[in-house]
Amino acid sequence: MTGEKTLAAVYRKGLERAAAAESREGTLVENGGIRLSAVLDGVTLEASVESRSGRICKAVHHGALGDLRTMLNELCDLIIGATPIECADHGAIHLEWRLRDHDAARPQSGVALPANSGAEFTFVRSLCRGIFEDYAAKGGDAKLENFFVRPPAKEWRRASADERREKILGALQASGRFRMDGVSYSPSSGAVRIVFVFDDSWSTDAAQRFLMRAEMLLRDQVEPALHLYTAEREDANKLRR
Structure with missing residues (x-):
């Protein structure tokens, strides 16, 4: 999936806003952290995790086009400061929430999840899970319990x-x-x-x-x-x- 414009109209305003933000496309430069990557259908999500804190300090992506490129730009901002397991558990969920127009009718019946919000969100969830799997494979905390709470500034x-x-x-x-x-x-x-x-x-x-x-x-x-x-x-x- 490279990412044609297939998302529901309820996400269009959020995508337009996200498209105006700074691009997060690129490749990670070695910075002393644990370098992680997830690749799916030619699209790559990379993240660097600080060894001491276990939190993501930088994230980039490449290989995506259209809506998916914009979604990954937004995701890379969202997961900064999070743990890899938090990225896996809630990265795509927070992205859906951030992009959705909350003044419009929801496209889902019931709870909004990646699985019922569009194939792109399911794709993003797979990349997020790939980041955690790579972290565990490289000796990071492989526990599935997620106790992450982002502190205020x-x-x-x-x-x-x-x-x-x-x-x-x-x-x-x-x-x-x-x-x-x-x-x-x-x-x-x-x-x-x-x-x-x-x-x-x-x-x-x-x-x-x-x-x-x-x-x-x-x-x-x-x-x-x-x-x-x-x-x-x-x-x-x-x-x-």
Whole structure:
């Protein structure tokens, strides 16, 4: 598979955005790390893993065309800082999420997985798994348990609660994609766990859609380690307590 334009329309905006980013095509230059590669149908994904941390520090690809080339560009950015097993388990899943237009109807019924999102995502998953298999073959940690949690950036951890709140709400408002009336940012929010409270004008389904879309935008624009949650509203009617 070299990658003709066959992905569903729901991924077109994401692909256009990714195509404008810096190219990750090329071949790895020796940098002292563990050099890994996976090859499938003439397409190569390469990654370098730091020996001490066990995390991917550089990734490149070559041999792909069209949509697949753009997808691999995005993937190479996504897996930096991840472990090889994290790349194998979630690389293609995170790529699908990053590329999908979350304002459009999903092409899948049920949970979005590489297998039901398009042959290109299944292809990417195979390359990601090949990276882990090469890592294990070269003496890396071959355990299948995945405990990887990407930590937030130092700048984000050092920011005050007010600064984090300002950046989060500012990004949501600037996007123009989110209804903000009836939504409040909870003071119980931390550096990674961000909590929103929705008033009675929000249905449960609408609140969940808000959280999923907002998490996508905030991870892309503010801090990749963020997780969004909703808090229970306190019932103001004392008779129902």
